[in-house]
Amino acid sequence: MSSSKKIILSIAVPIPLNRVFDYLPPDNYTPEHLQPGVRVKIPFGKNTKTGVLLAIKPDSTIDTSKLKKAESILDTYPLLSSKDLLYWAQTYYHHPIGDVFLSAFPIALRKGKSSKLKVPHYYKLTGTGKDINEQALKNAPKQLALLNLLQTQQQAISSQEIANYFKLWRAPLKALIDKKYVTQTSTDHIQPAIITRQPALQANPEQLTAIDSVCTQLDKFSVHLLEGVTGSGKTEVYLQIIHQVLTNGLQVLVLLPEITLTPQLEARFRQRFAVAIETYHSQHNETQRLTAWVNMQQGNSAILLGTRSALLTPLPRPGLIILDEEHDSSFKQQEGFRFSARDIAIVRAKMLDIR
Template sequence: MPNCEASRKLIFKIAVPVPLDRLFDYLAPTGCHPAGLQPGIRILVPFGKRTQVGVLLAIEDSSAVDSERLKQAIEILDEKPLLSERDLRLLHWASRYYHHPLGEVLAAAFPVALRQGRPALLQRQRFFGLTPQGLQTLPEQLRRSIKQQALLALLQAAGSAIPSAALIEHKPALKALLEKGLVIEQESAPATRYVASTALPANPEQQVAIDAVVANLGRFAVSLLEGVTGSGKTEVYMQVIAKVLEQGKQVLVLLPEISLTPQLEQRFQQRFAVNMVSTHSKLTDKQRLQAWLSMQQGQAAIMLGTRSALFTPLKRPGLIILDEEHDASFKQQEGFRFSARDVAITRAKGLGIPVLLGSATPSLESMANGSQGRYQLLHLPNRAGNASAPSFQLLDIRNKRMQAGLSEPLLAEIQTTLAKNQQALIFLNRRGYAPVQICHGCGWVSRCRRCDANLVIHAAERLLRCHHCGSEQPLPKQCPACKTGELQALGLGTERIEQTLEALFPDKVIVRLDRDTTQRKGSLETYLEQIHEGRADIILGTQMLAKGHHFPAVTLVAILDIDSGLFSIDYHGSERLAQLIVQVAGRAGRADQPGKVILQTRHPQHPLLDTLLSQGYRAFAQTALDERCQAGLPPFSHQALLRVQAGKAEVPQQFLQAVCQMIVELNPGKVQVLGPVTAPMARRAGLFRFQLLLQSPQRKELHHLLDRLLPAIYALKESKKVRWSLDVDPLDLY
C-alpha cells in the first residue's frame, strides 16, 4: 500500500455498492497521505454497521458534510487503479443511461473476489504442453478414455502449452496424461502476440465480411454479420481475431450461454497460440479473478465470457465480438439492468475499436440500425461447405391422433430418420413432466401459493415445482380438495416426452438436455460428447439446443409446440418465436446429409409462419419492423419500465399513483405514460406486482424526464414500503 503520512483534511469521494444514487465522503485513513492516489483504486470503508469495498473517484479539499460527522476510511486496498480512466468513463455513462446507482454499477465491473476486498494479485500461471512421447502418440491409441483422447488431440492441435485455467474441465484427463508421461508442466507461457496457424479457406462471402471488418481495425465501427445457421460465422470471427492478435492487441468475445463457452474455447485453442481465458458463473471466484487480472494486466490475449465479462478491463483493446447478438440473455434482468450489446457498442466507441455483432436472426433493433446505415451490414446467405439449407414442413395437427404431443406423421418421420442411422432432434420449450396437475373429479389445479402460476410436475423427483419462485412440494397422491378425484397430468414437458419416446423407441438412446438434466457439473459436456460421437439417437431438449451447437448427424428437427408463441401478449413475442424457429431449425442438415424441419401447429395459415418459412427471416424482420413503426414501438420509440412490488396489493398502487402525480408536474407531455397496471404475472413469490411504462419517440426526452423523476422517487415516503426498479430499454414486459 502507498507510503502515507497523516492527513485528515482532504476528502475521499467514494462510490459504495449500495442502492443509493450518490457518492459518500470519507476522511483519509490514519497515517495515509493521498498524494499519488488515483481514481479507480478500491478502499475499505465503514458503512452503517458493516464495512464495504468502495471505489475512489475523486479527492477534494471540502465536503458538504461537517468534517466532525465524517467517518474515516479504513484501508486503501490497491496501489494502482484497477479501472482506467476509460473504464470509469464507461461506467459513469452506464450509470447515467440506465439510471442505476454508480456504486452498484462499479461493483458490476469487478469479479466477486475483488468486490470482497481480496488482493488483486495475478498468480503465476501453470502451463501444460506435450512431451516428445505425447507428440508422437495418436489420440486413438488411448482407447479406454475418450476424454484423454480429446485432451491429447487438443494439445496437439494447439501446438504450444495451454494454461491450466483453460483446462479446468479436463482435470481428470490431464492428471492421467501427466502420469503417462504424455504431458508435462512448462514454465513458459504462450505468447500474447498471435502465432500463425492454418486457417480454413474462406468462401467469397466470408472473405468479403473478413475484409470489411479488418478494414475497420484501429477505429470505431459496428459491423452486423447476418449469417444463416451453419454459414461459418465462427470462421469469420477467427480470421478477424488473427489480424487483431498479429497487432499484439486483445479480443473480448461475448457469448449468450455458458454451454457455448467450452466448445468455442476448444476451437480457439486449436487455432491460436496465445494465452486465452474464460469467465462465466460456473467457474470459481478465484478462477474468475485470475481471468480478469490476466486481461487487465495484458497477460492474456483473448477472453471468452458471458454477459458479466463485458466490463473486464483491457490493457491493449483491439476488438469486441458478440455472438448471437439477438439473444435475450445479453440483457441483465435483475439489479443493474444493462444490455451487454448496447454497452459493448458504447465501450468500443470510447476505446476507438470495432465491434462485431453476429447472428443468424439479428434483433429487430440491429436490423433497423443496419438498414439505416448505422451498422455495416454483412451477409452470409449460404451454408459453408457442402451443407444445404433444410427443408420445412408445417404439420397441421388439428384433429390428429397424438401421443404425448407427438403426431403419427412425426413419429413416422422419426422412425425413417433412425432407420438411416441419423439423429433426430425434438424441441419443446418447456421442461418438467407436465405444466400442471388437475383433478378429474373436482377440477382442482396445482397452483403455487406464492405466485399466479401453476406448479409444474417433476415426475422423476416426485415433486411439484414453481418455475418462477422455486418453491416445491411433494407430488400429492390424492386430490387435496375433494380427497377422492383422480389426479392427471395436463400438458407436456420434456420429461413426459422423454418417457413417451422411450416407450415408442425402446432400443434407441435418448438424450434429454434441459436445466434439470444438466445441473450437475460436467453433465452438459458429457451429453454433448455423447451426441457428437454418435452414441445418441434422439436428442430432446429446450432452448439450450437452439444456440450454436453443431450436430453433424442430425437430419431431422421437430418443433412440437409453436402455437403458444403465436399469441403472446408481449410485442416481442413474434420476434422471439421467429428467432427460435430459425435457430432450432439450423441444427438440421449441417453436414453432407440434407436436413428436414417439421413444425407441429394448429395454425398453419398464420401470417408469421407463412412469411418466415416462404421468404426467410429477413422478410419476416422487415414485416415486423413495419408493424412496429406503425404502432410507434421500439426501435421507433424508447421505453422505460418502472416495476413495483410489495406484500399488499394497495401499497404498490399508492406508490405508482404518487409517481404519476410527479410525472404530471415534470412531464411537458412529450413522454407517453402507460399505466399503472398490474404486471402480467400479478403475484410472484408472495409479492403483488404492478408496473408503469414510459414511452417516447425521442430518447433524449425520455431520459430528461427520468433525470428529474428518479431523485423525486428516492425521496418519496411511499418508496420505503415497496421494492421498485427501473428497466431502461426493457426486453421483457413481465
C-alpha cells in the same frame, strides 16, 4: 494526522442510493496507492463494505470531524483505468453509481479479495514424452488426451490452461510426471510467436466481402451487422477478422448469449488460435472468474469469451468487440443493474475508437 484531514476520498459504495460517500484516508496508507480506480475497504453502518475510489479532493461538504476513516486500500494500482463508460451507463440507465462501478468487478473482487493471482505451475513434455508411442497409453485415455494437448503446445503450458481443457486433470498429470513423460518447469509463460494453430478455412465470396468490409476499417470506430442463417459461416468470418486484430497485438472480447454455447465455441477458438484465451460466465467459480478477469485486465491474455457479465472487463489493448447472436434477449440484464449489453458494447467501442 494533519495531512490526512487535507485529503478526502470520494467513494462509490454498492447500495441502492445514487450518491458517493466521503471518507478520510486510512492510517498508514501508501500515497502512491491512493489513485482513482482502486478498491477501498470502508466502515459502513455496522458493517464493512468494498467501494471504489472515484476521486480525491481537498474538502467535503460534511464537517471532516464527522467523517470516518477508510479501513484500508485494497489495491496497489487502479483496477479500473477508464471510468467514462461506467459514468455513462450510470447516467443513461439511472442506476445507483456504486452498483454500476462494482458490477465491473468479478464477485471475488467485490468481496474485497486480493487481485493478485497465485503463480501457476508450468508443464512441458520431456524428451521421452515427445518420442513416446501412443500405444503405451492406450489403456489410459485421460493421460493420452493430456499428452496430446502438450504435444500441440509451442511452449510450457500452465495448470490454469490445462484446467480449461480438462475438468479432471490432476491425476492424469501426476501419472505422466511419475512416468517421466512430463516435467514441471519454472519457465515464465511467454505468448507464442505464432497466432494460429490451424490455417483459416477457404472463405467464399460472400464471406470475403464481409471480412474485407470490416478489416478495412480496423483503425477506427465502426459497427457491423453480420447476418446469415445457421451454418452459413458467420463464425469463420469473425475468426478471420479476429486473426487480423491479434496480428496487430490487440485484445478481443467475444460476448455469447448462452452459457451452453461457450464450451462449443471455446473448443473452436482453441483449435484455431495459439494465444491465451479466457472464458467468463456464471458456471465458473469465483477463482476462475477472478483469474480470467485479471489476466485480461493485465493484458496477459488476448481473447475473452463470456456472457454479458464479461462486458465491462477492462482491456489495456482493446481491438474488437463481438456479440454473437446480438438479437438474443439474454443480452439484456433484467435484474439489479438493468442494461443492454449490445448498447453498452457499441458505446464502449465508440469511446475506445475500435470496432
